[in-house]
Amino acid sequence: MSKTNKFHLSDLGLLPILEVLIEERHVSRAAMRLNRSQPAVSHALARLRDVFNDPLLVRGEGGLQPTARALQLAEPLAEALALVRSMVDQPTFDIGQCSRHFRLSLSDYGAAILLPALVSRLRKSAPLIDLSVVSYGRERAIAALMEGEIDLAVGVYPLLKQAGHGDLRSTLLFEETFACLFEGSGERDALSFEEYLARPHVRVTVALQDDSEVDEALARLGHKRRIAVQIPHWSAAPDLVRGTDLVVTAARRSIRPSGTGNLRCSEVPFRLNGFPFVQTWHRRREKDAAHRWLREEIAMVAGSESRI
CATH class of the missing domain: 3.40.190.10 (Periplasmic binding protein-like II)
Structure with missing residues (x-):
């Protein structure tokens, strides 16, 4: 690697791209989430590599893997961007104008009891939100959350109690028998x-x-x-x-x-x-307003289901 290039104020716009790249570990998924073209995100990654004098993301098993330097940057970067966003974000969040694509893992059981009502609510209040649903087993779903492959997993996950899953957050939707x-x-x-x-x-x-x-x-x-x-x-x-x-x-x-x-x-x-039916996500999504809104919608649908 060549000597670190000087960081310019114009490069500040690259930091949110770096945050998403570290989370998604995939240029195409990052581009979709950022609503940018793939070449634009690839160009931004090239500039970031020059700025930090580090490859940041390298090809590995399952896609791009962050380097030690990227992992070192991840937490302070997230904290800094969260602080900036808290200063400039609008006091209200307009989900009706939000364009996002969320990836969920649901079993056919979870899909049957939650998806019809959830999709109906989304089509009315958030028509620009798109969903992709996969059906992963418990271990696969947890791994996919950790890797950023999916945004949310809904189901039964006793593995959450095990060590090594401290970065995952969850809320109880209902107790099932x-x-x-x-x-x-x-x-x-x-x-x-x-x-x-x-x-x-x-x-x-x-x-x-x-x-x-x-x-x-x-x-x-x-x-x-x-x-x-x-x-x-x-x-x-x-x-x-x-x-x-x-x-x-x-x-x-x-x-x-x-x-x-x-x-x-x-x-x-x-x-x-019985067993707890929960939704779980990675802490990197904790302050994402659209993600939080989706979690609240799922909790509301599940609450209605639990009262039947």
Whole structure:
């Protein structure tokens, strides 16, 4: 690298670009977020490399990776820009004029109960906001948040309690419980524990070898259920149960609309703790006004859902 070039006042406009590049670790995504062309962001990165006498971002596994110098700059840069923005930002935030593209991770369960109402609200109050939704497993979603690949993950993330995730923030949307769905007849509206174990089961999980909370609870009791069908989507499970001897143990909201015909939805016949349904994001998005607005909209939709 050549000797550091002198920093000019005209280069101050490059600092927000550097902030976004460090967060996104991808020139095209940074350009989309900044509403600039990719060549313009690439040109800005070249100038930043001259100014700081460092490559700042280098190609690595999964895309661009920040250098040690870039990581050293990230926190003071974010604090400095936040201070400047607090001085010049308008006192009110006009979401109706905000043009952003957010990337969310949602399971089909989360998508089914949140997306219809959320999208309806966005189309009315924030027509320039675009959403892209992916369905990542728990570990993949957490990694994607850390890498800046997605903006928000909504679901069940016990991994947040583990060390190494101090940069992630989360809020509880609601507490969910489990229920059983099975084919019944007459007045039959519940399964005994013995009947539950005797029947074959549908297990919903993304990973082939991933035991669920249900299996872990049964193992603590010294029992194991027979998994006859394993699928990655909650939405398909009720139709697999209909007309068969199968049982699915699932989040109550995911099977609630399917109680027609002889399908029965009942309590689980053994102790099975519920689980928190949360939204989580990286702290780098904490003071992003549009991101905060989206989180509030999701919390409002989830609050309405939890009261049903």
